[in-house]
Amino acid sequence: MKSTEEVRAIVEALKELYPDGICSLDYEKDYELLFSVRLAAQCTDERVNKVTPALFARFPTLEALANADISEVEQYIHSTGFFRAKARDIVLASQMLLSEYGGKVPGTMEDLLKLPGVGRKTANLMLGDVFHVPGVVVADTHCIRITGLLGLTDGSKDPTKVEMQLRKVLPPEESNDFCHRLVFHGRAVCIARRPQCGECVLRPWCDYFSKNVAEPAKD
DNA sequence: ATCCCGAGGG
DNA sequence: CCCTCTGGAT
Numbered sequence: 580m581k582s583t584e585e586v587r588a589i590v591e592a593l594k595e596l597y598p599d600g601i602c603s604l605d606y607e608k609d610y611e612l613l614f615s616v617r618l619a620a621q622c623t624d625e626r627v628n629k630v631t632p633a634l635f636a637r638f639p640t641l642e643a644l645a646n647a648d649i650s651e652v653e654q655y656i657h658s659t660g661f662f663r664a665k666a667r668d669i670v671l672a673s674q675m676l677l678s679e680y681g682g683k684v685p686g687t688m689e690d691l692l693k694l695p696g697v698g699r700k701t702a703n704l705m706l707g708d709v710f711h712v713p714g715v716v717v718a719d720t721h722c723i724r725i726t727g728l729l730g731l732t733d734g735s736k737d738p739t740k741v742e743m744q745l746r747k748v749l750p751p752e753e754s755n756d757f758c759h760r761l762v763f764h765g766r767a768v769c770i771a772r773r774p775q776c777g778e779c780v781l782r783p784w785c786d787y788f789s790k791n792v793a794e795p796a797k798d
Numbered sequence: 799a800t801c802c803c804g805a806g807g808g
Numbered sequence: 809c810c811c812t813c814t815g816g817a818t
Binding site: 620621622623626657658659660661662663664665737772 | 809812813814815816817818
């Protein structure tokens with residue numbers, strides 16, 4: 580279990596390393612971020628940023644997306660994977676945004692979760708980045724992995740459990756940016772396949788480092 | 799073979 | 809809890 584001081588130290592260390600605690604998806608409109616996050620499921624943000632400019636140029640409004648032929652949307656987003664479900668979600672969610680929410684992305688967890696293709700991860704990201712709700716935790720693959728290694732959670736891989744555990748220990752005004760910084764850290768240093776512990780500033784507070792790197796268990 | 803800022807259904 | 813959906817990169 581981490582003390583409040585240790586958590587604060589981790590938060591500050593990451594803030595110093597990655598001053599911008601922001602999302603790396605490119606977007607202009609709120610709904611573009613919503614759909615970009617949907618496209619980012621099991622896909623890199625880098626690849627999403629390669630397909631969204633053409634997609635949002637071909638369908639420049641929510642109305643255009645709502646009336647789009649799903650098979651044509653599939654062609655634009657094919658390289659992001661899960662293209663059938665993603666294309667269907669984008670078109671159906673566009674229709675629902677227009678019919679139920681006046682063409683605006685809703686700002687509550689309850690309403691966001693009603694949109695097809697929007698789960699807790701996407702909803703939390705919108706609440707944090709667009710609506711600036713304090714205490715938001717975006718429990719994505721990087722967040723789950725790294726906070727588990729650090730010992731900020733019990734090691735569970737269940738996104739909702741991780742979200743709830745982190746909510747209890749993270750400063751509400753820092754939690755959203757902190758999650759974005761974990762993404763950067765997951766790409767550059769705490770890489771899933773091989774963590775670069777030698778160059779990690781979080782070593783002093785990391786359970787994985789102290790157990791498996793500093794003093795490897797010899798079996 | 800494993801991972802990438804997941805969601806939905808059983 | 810489990811499984812499936814999908815392509816690209818390493």
